[in-house]
Amino acid sequence: MKLVWSPEMAAKAFVDTVKSCELYQGSSVTELISAMAAGWNATLIVETWCHGDMLTTSIGLAVASTHTCGRHVCIVPDEDSGIEYVASMAKYGMSPEVIVGDPETVVNELDVIDFLVVDAQKNEFARVLKAAKFGHRGAVLVCKNACSTVVSGFRLRSLFDDGGSRRIVRSVFLPVGNGLDIAHVAAVESGSGSGKVKNSKWIKRVDRESGEEFLIRK
Template sequence: MKRRQKQDKMKLIWSPETASKAYFDTVKSCELNKDSGVAELISAMAAGWKAKLIVETWQRGGAIATSVGLAVASRHGGGRHICIVPDEESRADYIAAMEKAYMSSQVVVGEAEVVVESLEGIDFLVVDCRQNDSTRVLRVEKLGQRGAVLVCKNANSRAATDFRWQSVVDDESRIVRSMFLPVGKGLDIVHVAARGSSGAARKGESRWIKRIDRESGEEFVIRK
C-alpha cells in the first residue's frame, strides 16, 4: 500500500470532482451559456489533473477566457498559474482583462521560448498554434516528474503542417495518449507519462504511434 501511495505521488492523478468544480466555475466566470467551449474544457483538464505549475502564452488582442479558466483551475488544484506575454503593452491589457473578470495570475514579460525554458516542472502548458513560436516553446519546456499535459489551441491553423508530438517530447518521456478535439478552432492535446514510469520507451527503441486523419476521422497506427 505504501509503495502504491508513493507511486501515485509521482504521477498525475485524475480527480473528476475537482475537474467538475473548475468547469462550472469557469462557466460562471466567463458568463458562458452555450455549448462547452475551449475555456471550460481546458480549465477542467488542468484542475482535474491538479497541475501545480500551469503555464500559458498570450499575445495582445487574444481571447482572455482560457486564462480565466486556468486561473480557476489553479485555485481548485492548489497550483500556480503563469501567463507569458511578449511586451509591457500586452501585460497591461492582460491584467486589465483579468481584473475585469475578477481574476489574477502571475504575468511574465519576455520571449515565450526563453521564459518557458527557464521554468522547471511544468505540469500543464497551453500554447496558441497561431503564434509562430508555439512549436519552439513546446520543444524547450521542462516537464514535471509527475508527467504533464500539453495543449495547443487554435490547432486548425496548423492542420496542413507536418507537426508530430513525438518531435517535441524528449526521448526520456512516454506519450500516454494524444488527441485532437474539434472544440473552438481545434485543440491538440497530449498526456506525457511521469519520468521513469514503466513502459517508457528507451532511446533507440521503436514505438507505436496512433494518428487520426482530421478530415476523414480515420485512425492509423504506425511504428516509428
C-alpha cells in the first residue's frame, strides 16, 4: 500500500485549520502543512517542539489528525516544555500525545511514521530525520524554517539518496513563511540497487504457428 492523496480530506483540514488559527497572522504555513497531513491520510503524525516555538503548526497537525483518525505525537526536550505545550494546546481544546526526551531517540522508538515535521533552526533536525522509521507506504517529511542561514543550501534529498534503504521519490522547496523543504520518502525495494532500476529477467516465448522465438524482458 502506498500513500494516496485525498483532495477532499486536505480541503476539509485546510478549512478547519483556518478557523482554528484565525487569530494568527501569516498562518499560511500551518494551513498548508495541515492540508498535506490530512490529504496523505497520515495515521502517525509526529512533530518536534520546545519552549518559545509557535503553536500554529501543532494546531494544524491536531486538526489533521482528527480528520485521519490518526495519532498526533509531539516530542519535547524537557518536562517544562511539555507542561507549557499541554497547557497551551488545551486552550484550543486539543490534547496531542506528548513524549519527553531526545527527539532523535524518540523517533527511532516510535512505530512507523507517516508524516514528520521538524524545525531546521534546531541543530538536531537532520539526525531526527535520519533516525525516523518509515513503512512501505512511505512518508512525508516537512522541514520548517528552511531559509535559515544555518541550513542555507540544505535539501532533504542529501540525507537519503546515498544508496541506503530509503530514497526521495520527489521533493520541493516552497518559499512559504520562512521556507519549507518537503519530501516524499519511499523504501527501496530489495534488490533494486539505488531504487531507480528494479531487477529484471528474460522470458522466452514461442509462437506456436510460426515457431518463432521471442525474448521478453520483465
